[in-house]
Amino acid sequence: MAMTDAERHGMTNDGDPxxxxxxxARVAAAAPAPAALVARVEADARRVLAERxxxxxxxxNGARRRAGASAWRALVxxxxxxxxxxxxxxxxxxxxWIGFAAPAGLDVLSGLNPTGSAAQATLEAADIxxxxxxxxxxG
Amino acid sequence: MPAxxxxxxxxxxxxDAASGALPDAEAALLARYAAGDAAAARDLTGRLxxxxxxxxxxxxxxxxxxxxxxxxETMLRLWRAAPGWSPAGGEGGARVSTWAYRVAVNLCxxxxxxxxxxxPPLEAVPEPEDxxxxxxxxxxxxxxxxxxDRALAALPERQRQAVVLRHIEGLSNPEIAGILEVxxxxxxxxxxxxxxxxxxxxxxxxxxxxxxxx
Numbered sequence: 001m002a003m004t005d006a007e008r009h010g011m012t013n014d015g016d017p018x019x020x021x022x023x024x025a026r027v028a029a030a031a032p033a034p035a036a037l038v039a040r041v042e043a044d045a046r047r048v049l050a051e052r053x054x055x056x057x058x059x060x061n062g063a064r065r066r067a068g069a070s071a072w073r074a075l076v077x078x079x080x081x082x083x084x085x086x087x088x089x090x091x092x093x094x095x096x097w098i099g100f101a102a103p104a105g106l107d108v109l110s111g112l113n114p115t116g117s118a119a120q121a122t123l124e125a126a127d128i129x130x131x132x133x134x135x136x137x138x139g
Numbered sequence: 140m141p142a143x144x145x146x147x148x149x150x151x152x153x154x155d156a157a158s159g160a161l162p163d164a165e166a167a168l169l170a171r172y173a174a175g176d177a178a179a180a181r182d183l184t185g186r187l188x189x190x191x192x193x194x195x196x197x198x199x200x201x202x203x204x205x206x207x208x209x210x211x212e213t214m215l216r217l218w219r220a221a222p223g224w225s226p227a228g229g230e231g232g233a234r235v236s237t238w239a240y241r242v243a244v245n246l247c248x249x250x251x252x253x254x255x256x257x258x259p260p261l262e263a264v265p266e267p268e269d270x271x272x273x274x275x276x277x278x279x280x281x282x283x284x285x286x287x288d289r290a291l292a293a294l295p296e297r298q299r300q301a302v303v304l305r306h307i308e309g310l311s312n313p314e315i316a317g318i319l320e321v322x323x324x325x326x327x328x329x330x331x332x333x334x335x336x337x338x339x340x341x342x343x344x345x346x347x348x349x350x351x352x353x
Contacts, residue, residue: 017342018341021287024280025284037188048215
């Protein structure tokens with residue numbers, strides 16, 4: 001049960017030493033705190049406020065994120081979506097491999113025509129007897 | 140600060156709703172402080188620090204310097220907790236004063252346990268220097284107060300906490316239950332046993348303390 005005002009001010013102690021002592025203690029407890037302590041506590045309050053990093057504005061952050069996201073989406077769409085990007089990546093990796101490993105890699109093709117170069121073998125295989133225009137001259 | 144047996148990091152589910160649905164003016168001040176109002180911090184300091192200092196001084200057996208440290212540390216934790224304090228109360232619905240008392244009591248308990256003592260004995264009150272009634276009455280009153288503080292320092296810690304919060308700070312039993320994180324019945328038992336022990340301690344000095352001449 002909460003203390004009554006009379007009890008708080010020791011007006012009902014009837015000479016009871018304990019209640020009289022409690023009343024004196026309550027008076028002493030109500031005294032203001034030392035000024036130096038108050039100053040330190042208030043300084044702590046100001047310091048804690050100052051230490052809080054102000055949040056960036058939501059509009060600024062969101063606008064930058066939205067601009068970046070739409071540019072990226074446009075690029076992905078231009079390349080044919082993620083499958084297109086995957087194919088582009090695979091083709092790029094293959095080309096890079098061919099470029100660095102060309103002598104060893106292209107030996108596979110020279111094995112198809114042991115008597116000549118790979119290009120000559122290709123032309124002979126494609127020969128249609130007299131050239132492309134030969135058939136057109138026959139009337 | 141090493142963790143004591145009582146957590147003070149945040150108010151828990153033991154609320155002091157039973158103490159009444161009075162609006163928590165201190166919570167409103169804390170919200171204004173969190174929004175950057177330094178004047179609200181001054182108000183809160185004026186409301187809470189004297190009470191925290193009073194409780195801590197008695198918990199620490201009269202060590203005023205250490206009690207000031209406890210009061211300052213308690214308020215520092217409150218400033219840091221301010222942004223997360225909801226208008227409905229701290230976590231678990233605790234009022235600001237309940238939370239602050241709890242932190243201060245726990246800090247005192249931690250310090251006492253590090254010290255390994257219940258608290259240092261109080262220094263004796265000096266004998267009166269002259270027979271002037273005013274001076275004598277004042278010193279007799281001071282001696283009564285010192286005798287009470289000595290008797291409080293001799294109590295078991297939990298009884299001392301309950302008696303100080305009830306009979307000096309004037310808090311209700313539900314509020315004290317929230318601070319000490321025990322049930323209301325436990326508070327009633329602690330205060331009853333504490334008062335009996337104090338009464339015995341003071342009754343033996345009745346004549347010395349001027350009782351019976353009033």
